[in-house]
Amino acid sequence: MDTWLAIASRREVRRYADTELPGDVIERILDAGRLAGSASNKQPWRFLVVETAELREQVAERVYEADNVRGAKLVVALSVSGKGPISFDAGRAAQNMVLAAWNDGVGSCPNGVADVEATGRLLGLRDDDRLVIILSFGYPAKPLDPESRTAEEWSRRANRKPLDDIVTRL
Numbered sequence: 001m002d003t004w005l006a007i008a009s010r011r012e013v014r015r016y017a018d019t020e021l022p023g024d025v026i027e028r029i030l031d032a033g034r035l036a037g038s039a040s041n042k043q044p045w046r047f048l049v050v051e052t053a054e055l056r057e058q059v060a061e062r063v064y065e066a067d068n069v070r071g072a073k074l075v076v077a078l079s080v081s082g083k084g085p086i087s088f089d090a091g092r093a094a095q096n097m098v099l100a101a102w103n104d105g106v107g108s109c110p111n112g113v114a115d116v117e118a119t120g121r122l123l124g125l126r127d128d129d130r131l132v133i134i135l136s137f138g139y140p141a142k143p144l145d146p147e148s149r150t151a152e153e154w155s156r157r158a159n160r161k162p163l164d165d166i167v168t169r170l
Contacts, residue, residue: 001103001146008154009146010098013107016071016138025104026074029137032100033078036093044086045093048077048123050134055122062119063111063134072136074106079120081128090132097135107140 030047038044050056050069059077060069069075078094080086098108111134113119120131149157 002151003099005146005151005154006099006102008151008158009144009149010102011107011144012109013138013140014065014068014071014109015141016073016107016136017141017143019073019139021073021106021137021139025101025106028104029074029097029101029106030076032096033076033093036089036096038089038092039085042082042084042086042089044080044082044084044089046079046081046129047093048079048125050075050077050123058122059119059134062113062115062122064114065109065111068109068111068136069134071141072138074137076135076137077119077123078132078135079123079125079129080132081126081130087132094133094135097137101137102146105139105143106137107144108135108137110135 033045033047050059056069056075059075060066063069076097078090080090094110101108113131113134116131120129123131125131
């Protein structure tokens, strides 16, 4: 898929089909996160794949929209450690994962966590790790066809502020 089309057509997916993700698709999603750039190449992230049903339910109870996690076929907790622009680095890794997923027809949604510290303990994070986000993935229950519109049409239809409202040219 064209990168601009992927960016313009991607939407948050909160309802997933009951179809498992193939192993090679999961590996590509995770590898896309690994390939993200990072300050001084520190790669300050860890990707915790939540596989067991019991732990997945405990994680679901701690995010703001539990059904996003309950229905997902892949749940990844993203943590970082260290100093510097690690939040930016984590965002780059997460965005790589959601775009790689979308390329394979897999939807995704970032899920905020109500109690980051307690959830980090639940996931067994090390003392210097900090939970950033929980990402949920799965084939959309209501499939979207990115190529049904041009990237420019997707962009026009996006519920976003106009560029003139957010860009200041100096």
